[in-house]
Structures are given as C-alpha cells and as structure tokens.
Amino acid sequence: MIGDWTIILSYLISIIVSFVVALIIKLPLTGEKPIRFSWVNSATFPTPIIAIGLLALCFSINFYWIMNGLALAIIFGVISPFIVKYLFDYIFPEPPVLDELSKESD
C-alpha cells in the first residue's frame, strides 16, 4: 500500500517536472492577458493538469509501477509538455468561429 504523502509527493514532482520541461521546450510561461480568456497553452496551464491527470488515471487503477509511483510521475511530467506542444491541436482542434459556420451553411 502506498502512503498518502508519497502520492501527494508524486503529484508535486509531476507538476514541477512538467513545468520545467515545458519551459525548456519553450512553451510560454502564461497565456496572453487577460489570462482568464486566453486560449494559449502555456507551462502553467494546462501542462501540469494533463501531467497529474494521466498520473491520477494510473493511480486510480492501483498501477504504481516502480519507485512507489515516483517513476510514473517523472515520465508523465516529461511527456505532458510534448503532448501540449505537438499533439494538442490534433486532440482538441480549434473551435470553429460562428460567422464561418453560418457562411458555410449559406
């Protein structure tokens, strides 16, 4: 059984690693202002959310692999910035603008 603190530590490590790797591969630190309406994918959002989300998926099915889950934390921390940078637009395409849609239907 993995302790609560080890799990929390894994999430923190995943957040920190994803943040640092995101900055290394030159994702912006934050979105453009005002940040609450920004669509830019940055090192602060959503990179750590994807890292801890994938980690939570493994932990929820009791898959911890080696080092009590810390290895998984580092792996997801490293791959999530690459997902955000290179695969994101493929997974979540840009929402179509309403004007373009109405023109198409005309």
Place this chain on the structure above:
Amino acid sequence: MNEILGIILATVVCWLNFILIDTYFGLPEQPGVKGAEIIGKSIEKRGGDLAGGFFQGNILCSPDASAGTLMASIAVMLLGFNGGILATFFIYIGNRLCADPGYAGTIGAISTTIIITILSFIGFTPIMFVVGMVIAITTIQGIYHPYSTKLLGKIAKRLGRYPKL
C-alpha cells in the same frame, strides 16, 4: 459529525467555492457561446440581471466550477484523492470539447478536491459535499431566476466582473 449539520456547512462551502471561482474567471462578463448569450438575454427580459444571466448561460453550456465541484465531490467519494485529480482532468477535457478555455472548471475541481481532503480530517465526508453541491446549484438554477441572477450580478459587480456593454 452530525450529518445534517455537515450537509449545511458543506452547502455553504460548495456555494462559495463555485460562485467565487466562476465569477473570478469571468463567467458573468461575457457569454462564451451563442447559447449562453440567448439564456442571458432571456433572463434579463424576465426581470433578471444580464451578468447573472450570462453566468447561468455559461454554467449550462460548459462544465465550469459548478460541474467541477460536483464531479470532484463524486470522484473523491468513489476513488479518494486520486479520483478528485482524475475528475479535474476529465473536466478539462469536457471544457475543451465545449469550446471553453477551461480555467474555471479545472480550478474549481482542484480546489474542491483539496477542500474535501482537508475537511475530512475534522469529520466531513465526501457525500456531504455531493448533497451540499446539489442544494447549492438548486438555489442558483432551480428556484427563481430573477432573484438569483440579481444576486450573481451584485457579486460580479463587487469582484469587478460586470459585463462592459
């Protein structure tokens, strides 16, 4: 802890959590999609407030902090702390599918997971938050729109998130 007292306190915590986060992230400020605009204008026509109407339209049209709070409570009840984080991830995916940047929903879900985890040390259970959130969302969406939107509009004005039209 007494169950009824726990549900009442959880309702207050959930209500504050989702209203403050949704308002801070600009839900009353502008309609994210066309449907939210139509709902906002319709509520205004029936004597409500436009900012509150946009707020209601936005929480109907994409999973914001209200859905985040409810989903995180249910996931913590089922899977513990990991479930809360997993709910956050799913809420983020849901947000992107609804053409929403996803700040309010994910931060609402994370904050709920953390609040439930901390409050579980003093006797609160996740199920109290599930019931509390259902009551909290009913007070906003289910009783009388003109009054609830006026209250949401006042909160939006106080936080500087009133629509600039």
